[in-house]
Amino acid sequence: MSELFAGIELEPFLLSFKLAGVTTLILFVTALPLAWYLSQTRSKLKPFLEAVTALPIVLPPSVLGFYILWALSYNSPVGAFFEETFGIKLVFNFTGLVIASCFYSLPFMVQPMQSGFESLNQNMLDASYVCGRSRWMTLLKVALPNIKPALMTAIIVTFAHTVGEFGVVLMVGGSIPGETKVASVAIYEMVEIMDYRSAHIYSGMMLILSFLVLLGVYIFNRKHNKKLGGFQ
Amino acid sequence: MIAIDICKTLYGSMGEMELNVDLQINEGEFIALAGESGSGKTTLLRIIAGLEKARGTLKVGDEIWMDAKHALPPQKRKIGFVFQDYALFPNMTVLQNLLFVQKDHALAAQLLEMTGLDELRDRLPATLSGGQKQRVSLCRAMMNRPGILLMDEPLSALDPAMRTKLQQEILTLHKNFGTTTIMVSHDPSEIYRLAGRVVMLDHGRIIQDDTPKKVLLKTSGSQKFSFEGELLDIVQVDIIMVAIVSIGQQLVEVVISPEEAASLHIGERVTLSTKAFAPILSNR
Numbered sequence: 432m433s434e435l436f437a438g439i440e441l442e443p444f445l446l447s448f449k450l451a452g453v454t455t456l457i458l459f460v461t462a463l464p465l466a467w468y469l470s471q472t473r474s475k476l477k478p479f480l481e482a483v484t485a486l487p488i489v490l491p492p493s494v495l496g497f498y499i500l501w502a503l504s505y506n507s508p509v510g511a512f513f514e515e516t517f518g519i520k521l522v523f524n525f526t527g528l529v530i531a532s533c534f535y536s537l538p539f540m541v542q543p544m545q546s547g548f549e550s551l552n553q554n555m556l557d558a559s560y561v562c563g564r565s566r567w568m569t570l571l572k573v574a575l576p577n578i579k580p581a582l583m584t585a586i587i588v589t590f591a592h593t594v595g596e597f598g599v600v601l602m603v604g605g606s607i608p609g610e611t612k613v614a615s616v617a618i619y620e621m622v623e624i625m626d627y628r629s630a631h632i633y634s635g636m637m638l639i640l641s642f643l644v645l646l647g648v649y650i651f652n653r654k655h656n657k658k659l660g661g662f663q
Numbered sequence: 664m665i666a667i668d669i670c671k672t673l674y675g676s677m678g679e680m681e682l683n684v685d686l687q688i689n690e691g692e693f694i695a696l697a698g699e700s701g702s703g704k705t706t707l708l709r710i711i712a713g714l715e716k717a718r719g720t721l722k723v724g725d726e727i728w729m730d731a732k733h734a735l736p737p738q739k740r741k742i743g744f745v746f747q748d749y750a751l752f753p754n755m756t757v758l759q760n761l762l763f764v765q766k767d768h769a770l771a772a773q774l775l776e777m778t779g780l781d782e783l784r785d786r787l788p789a790t791l792s793g794g795q796k797q798r799v800s801l802c803r804a805m806m807n808r809p810g811i812l813l814m815d816e817p818l819s820a821l822d823p824a825m826r827t828k829l830q831q832e833i834l835t836l837h838k839n840f841g842t843t844t845i846m847v848s849h850d851p852s853e854i855y856r857l858a859g860r861v862v863m864l865d866h867g868r869i870i871q872d873d874t875p876k877k878v879l880l881k882t883s884g885s886q887k888f889s890f891e892g893e894l895l896d897i898v899q900v901d902i903i904m905v906a907i908v909s910i911g912q913q914l915v916e917v918v919i920s921p922e923e924a925a926s927l928h929i930g931e932r933v934t935l936s937t938k939a940f941a942p943i944l945s946n947r
Contacts, residue, residue: 554750557714560737561744562764563807572763576754 439632442609443617450525450600450613451593454532455540458589461533462540467570469541470548485538492535492598499531500603523605528613531603532593540589547581548574580652587648591641664689665811665843669710669719669729673867675701682706682717682867688845690724693837695854695875696847698864704847707864708813711845712744713737723810743804743842745814749796751788757799758784764806774802777839778832794825798832805836812837814846818853830856851879889936897924908935 465484469477487495503521504510513519521527551574559569575582597615604611606620614633621630665688673680682703688694696704709715713728714737721729728735752760757780761771775781778798788796797817804812817833818826834857837844848854854861854875861878863871871878892910897919899905904924906917917935919927927933 552748552750554746554748555752557712557737558744558746558750558803559752559763560714561712561742562803563738563741564763565738573752573754577752
């Protein structure tokens with residue numbers, strides 16, 4: 432066993448999971464209010480916001496990566512501002528990867544949350560308002576506990592999707608070992624230098640991990656739905 | 664005194680409709696809102712609760728709940744609302760559903776006792792029957808000691824025996840808490856048993872506003888037995904024609920002439936009447 436993994440570096444894997452973890456955490460907090468707003472609003476702005484949120488699904492990663500790269504680089508006002516004011520460079524480092532991933536994975540967090548909120552019985556939310564509870568309290572105490580499967584899906588899919596990210600990461604981060612060289616980029620390089628043994632091991636590990644994660648989600652959702660007897 | 668004078672354009676299955684209601688309700692009254700579906704009953708209830716916007720004014724006592732400039736949010740109206748589909752919080756136990764409104768343990772215990780839910784206090788809603796769920800919903804609505812209790816067809820999903828039981832409980836709560844109650848209902852016997860006044864809506868307008876006896880008893884005064892029903896079928900038996908009419912839960916056969924048969928259409932509402940000078944009422 433140890434022979435098989437000899438010479439295999441785990442760093443790209445750890446980096447992938449670190450990136451996915453940080454991205455998921457940031458997106459969970461920021462996407463929650465957005466998804467709640469989208470599910471409750473009757474504003475004419477809604478289709479516009481929904482379209483913007485869904486853009487990363489349809490855009491080629493290279494296009495998204497290019498725009499993010501440009502926006503974060505010194506050539507754009509945003510990049511220039513950060514570098515001059517805080518002395519932070521936003522491209523070709525881990526911070527840049529996190530920012531890019533947040534854009535890239537946004538729809539995968541927002542959409543399951545939003546459809547979870549939309550599936551809630553509106554009368555139940557109204558009952559909470561009539562009971563004297565604010566929108567914020569209703570979100571925390573009534574809406575969130577009743578969309579646990581959707582939240583679980585949102586978190587896991589966002590995490591998995593960020594782990595599986597390739598194009599945007601390559602554009603914004605390049606391939607700096609220990610900084611921006613994540614597992615998917617590492618596999619790409621292994622194939623390029625025809626190191627098929629390492630590519631096999633890496634790819635196999637990714638495959639198994641991804642499958643286990645998804646299996647976990649579906650088992651959790653099944654158990655949860657049984658417990659609450661489905662939604663009312 | 665609740666003074667309602669509101670106006671709202673509704674877009675329903677039958678196209679655009681203007682809901683236009685001008686209604687005064689005295690404190691402590693029990694009002695039944697009746698009318699065909701789509702006549703605006705639920706919307707009126709939701710406007711009173713503050714869950715829906717409308718034009719016009721809504722005054723409760725000295726407080727203005729809604730006028731041209733502002734509307735009091737539902738959170739501040741201190742009302743109770745019972746939904747047709749119960750709308751309980753599935754993640755909370757029976758007791759937690761009640762305490763969510765207010766941390767008044769004594770009141771919660773009293774309400775659960777009154778409605779016989781005491782032993783179910785730690786159960787989740789998914790494990791309760793329809794009647795039990797609606798009881799919880801009723802108790803929850805009473806938890807902020809509401810001045811106004813609004814109920815949207817609260818009993819329509821329950822079987823007749825359970826309805827009768829819950830009607831009694833609704834009446835007890837209405838009296839004990841001194842609430843002004845407005846209930847949407849289609850069931851004449853339920854309205855008669857509970858309400859002191861019936862407001863009948865049709866296409867967004869009030870077409871009748873009187874005591875249940877005046878509104879519901881269609882034959883009062885005349886010495887006539889009269890029932891409304893639906894004509895289900897007309898069949899020829901030998902040389903006579905027989906109409907089959909559905910009245911309430913019963914089917915009735917009536918002999919009619921061929922001329923009558925020609926003027927009637929299957930599926931239409933019909934009145935079945937007969938002169939009855941001494942009707943006999945006996946126990947079953």
